[in-house]
Amino acid sequence: MTDTSRPAVEAVGLHRRYGPAEGAGFDAVRGLDLTVHRGELFALLGTNGAGKTSTMELLEGLAEPTAGQIRVLGHDPYRERAAVRPRIGIMLQEGGFPGELTVAEAGRCWAGLTSDARPVDEALDLVGLLDRRSVRVKQLSGGERRRLDLAVALLGRPEVLFLDEPSTGLDPEARASVWQLVRELRAGGTTVLLTTHYLEEAEELADRLAIMHRGRVVVAGTVAEVIADRPSRIGFELPERSGPHGDLVLPPLAGAEVTAEGRRITVRTTTLQATLTDLLGWAAHHGVALGGLDARSASLEEAFLAIAAGAEASGPRVPSPIGASL
Ligand SMILES: Nc1ncnc2c1ncn2[C@@H]1O[C@H](COP(=O)(O)OP(=O)(O)OP(=O)(O)O)[C@@H](O)[C@H]1O
Secondary structure, three states: OOOOOOOOEEEEEEEEEEOOOOOOOEEEEEEEEEEEOOOOEEEEEEOOOOOHHHHHHHHOOOOOOOEEEEEEOOEOOOOOHHHHHHHEEEEOOOOOOOOOOEHHHHHHHHHHOOOOOOOHHHHHHHOOOHHHOOOEHHHOOHHHHHHHHHHHHOOOOOOEEEEEOOOOOOOHHHHHHHHHHHHHHHHOOOEEEEEOOOHHHHHHHOOEEEEEEOOEEEEEEOHHHHHOOOOEEEEEEOOOOOOOOOOOEOOOOOOOEEEEEOOEEEEEEOOHHHHHHHHHHHHHHHOOOOEEEEEEOOOHHHHHHHHHOOOOOOOOOOOOOOOOEO
């Protein structure tokens, strides 16, 4: 019986080592913990070589972890493959169908390996490939091939769908249609775990996400949680010093880091509202117009780049206590 109160995917202390245990081997996954709840769309992000595909293969049951525990729908996906495989769908980075097969033949091939497969045409229709069913695989565009990969992953009506870079190489229109399909699957109750290099894809689709670096999850949560500790940014240009204001000295902005490039000022702060209030109060008091004023919360891209650069995952950079003077 299925225990729906448990997460769809749980990994604890996961390790994957390629090559020998000692010496020349390489640890691609180094103590990874991950939980994906049922019905959730979870995105796994990371720098090149962070270990996303190595992790996905473990979760999909395609390889055995060197150490650690995995449960997919309550079972070990490697050791209890027969229990897990019929209930999951896997879209690999390269589907690898022979180019001479037609789309429908490729679908039928895969359906033959899938227990209780839905009709091939139904799966092709889901991904918008029904009208291409008689076309040979080698004649498909890159985007159409990705959709065929997705169609075969959907043949078994999976409860958990693993998508490894589902929209890599797609043009914006094809990407949008894959996103729409993924959203519909999730709305229908499918749990989706995807890897992506596109931060906007994660922002657009994911309920929660994790950013991996060097084989570990560095930070995980909703987009808001992941960027919560990152500083917001305020940018503006001060008027000419020679203007009616004479020399301008910014007020102390508690806890903010202020940098100046000529008259262009950038303020980084973890307390955006308070800093902005101080700044605007000062500007109003001195009759200063802040040119091109722009205030933004941290973006996922900034969090990602900080992690890629090896920065601490949580907590802001050490702020400087005083404002800049011009
Ligand atoms: N079969 C293998 N033998 C040895 N090292 C491997 C093997 N497969 C992957 N690696 C190494 O493990 C690390 C993680 O690779 P993996 O493909 O899991 O990363 P990734 O996050 O999916 O990368 P990308 O974003 O570039 O696809 C890389 O340094 C890679 O070179």
